[in-house]
Amino acid sequence: MDLKEKIDPDKLPKHIAIIMDGNGRWAKSRGEMRVFGHQNGVESVRQTSTAAAELGVKFLTLYAFSTENWKRPKCEVDALMNLLVLTLNSELGTLMENNIRLRAIGDLTHLQPGCYSQLMETMEKTSNNNRMDLVLALNYSGRWEIAEAARRIAVEVAAGKLDPESINPDTFKEYLETREIPDPELLIRTSGENRVSNFLLWQIAYSELYFSAKLWPDFRKDDLYEAIIDYQNRERRFGMISEQIKQVTDK
Numbered sequence: 001m002d003l004k005e006k007i008d009p010d011k012l013p014k015h016i017a018i019i020m021d022g023n024g025r026w027a028k029s030r031g032e033m034r035v036f037g038h039q040n041g042v043e044s045v046r047q048t049s050t051a052a053a054e055l056g057v058k059f060l061t062l063y064a065f066s067t068e069n070w071k072r073p074k075c076e077v078d079a080l081m082n083l084l085v086l087t088l089n090s091e092l093g094t095l096m097e098n099n100i101r102l103r104a105i106g107d108l109t110h111l112q113p114g115c116y117s118q119l120m121e122t123m124e125k126t127s128n129n130n131r132m133d134l135v136l137a138l139n140y141s142g143r144w145e146i147a148e149a150a151r152r153i154a155v156e157v158a159a160g161k162l163d164p165e166s167i168n169p170d171t172f173k174e175y176l177e178t179r180e181i182p183d184p185e186l187l188i189r190t191s192g193e194n195r196v197s198n199f200l201l202w203q204i205a206y207s208e209l210y211f212s213a214k215l216w217p218d219f220r221k222d223d224l225y226e227a228i229i230d231y232q233n234r235e236r237r238f239g240m241i242s243e244q245i246k247q248v249t250d251k
C-alpha cells in the first residue's frame with residue numbers, strides 16, 4: 001500500500017503551512033553556491049503544491065522570504081528575487097493545469113517593483129482558479145503582521161470607527177493578512193531545525209508541528225504524505241481532556 005492510500009480523506013487538514021528550509025545546506029553539501037539550492041527548491045514547491053491540490057487540501061501556505069531574510073548578502077537576496085520572478089512566470093502553466101489560485105501575504109509593497117508586478121500578474125491570471133489557494137509568504141513575518149494589525153485597529157479607533165470594547169481575538173483576526181484563510185492545522189518545517197522563525201505566530205496557536213529532517217530541495221510528495229499521516233494519528237485536544245475529544249468524535 002503506498003503512502004497516499006494511508007491518508008484518511010475525512011481527516012485531511014484544510015490548511016497546511018510549510019517553512020521551506022535547507023536550500024543553502026543542500027547546495028553546500030554538493031559544493032555549489034547557495035542559489036543552486038534555491039533553484040532546486042522550485043521542484044519541491046511544484047511537487048508539494050500539486051500533491052496538496054490532488055489530495056483536496058484547500059490552502060497551502062509557503063514561507064518563501066521572511067522580513068529577516070533581507071539581512072542576507074545582497075547577491076543572495078537579488079538571486080532569490082530573480083528566481084521568484086522567473087518561477088512565477090514558468091509555473092503559471094502548472095497553476096492553471098491544477099486549478100490553483102495564487103495569493104500572497106506579507107509586506108508586498110516593499111518588494112522590488114519587478115517582483116511586485118510579476119506577482120500581481122500571476123495572482124490576477126489565476127484568480128478564477130478554485131481547487132486550492134497557494135499562499136506565498138513574501139517579505140512576511142508574524143510580528144510585523146500582528147503589529148500591522150494593531151496599527152490598523154488604532155487608526156480605526158482614533159477615527160471613531162471602531163469601539164475599543166469590541167476588540168477580541170475574533171475581531172483582531174479580521175485585521176491580519178490571513179483574514180480570509182483558516183488557521184493551519186499542520187505546520188511543517190524542513191531541514192531539521194526545530195523553530196518557527198517568525199512564521200504565522202498568531203495562526204499556529206493550535207497547529208500541529210511537524211519537523212522533517214529532509215532539506216527542502218529533497219522534499220517530495222511522499223514526504224508531504226508522511227507528514228499528513230503523522231498529523232492524522234495525533235489527538236488535538238484544544239485545552240480539553242482526551243475523554244471529551246473522544247465523545248465528540250464518537251458522535
Ligand code: IPE
Pocket residue numbers: 020021022023024025026064065066069080191216
Ligand atoms: C530556505 O533555505 C530558503 C529561504 C530562507 C529563502 P535557506 O536558504 O535558509 O537554507 P539554509 O537553511 O541556509 O540551509
Ligand code: IPE
Pocket residue numbers: 019020021022063064065066069193195197
Ligand atoms: C525561515 O528560514 C524563512 C523561510 C523559510 C523563508 P530561515 O533560514 O530564514 O530561518 P532561520 O534564520 O534559520 O531561523
Ligand code: MG
Pocket residue numbers: 021022023
Ligand atoms: Mg535556513
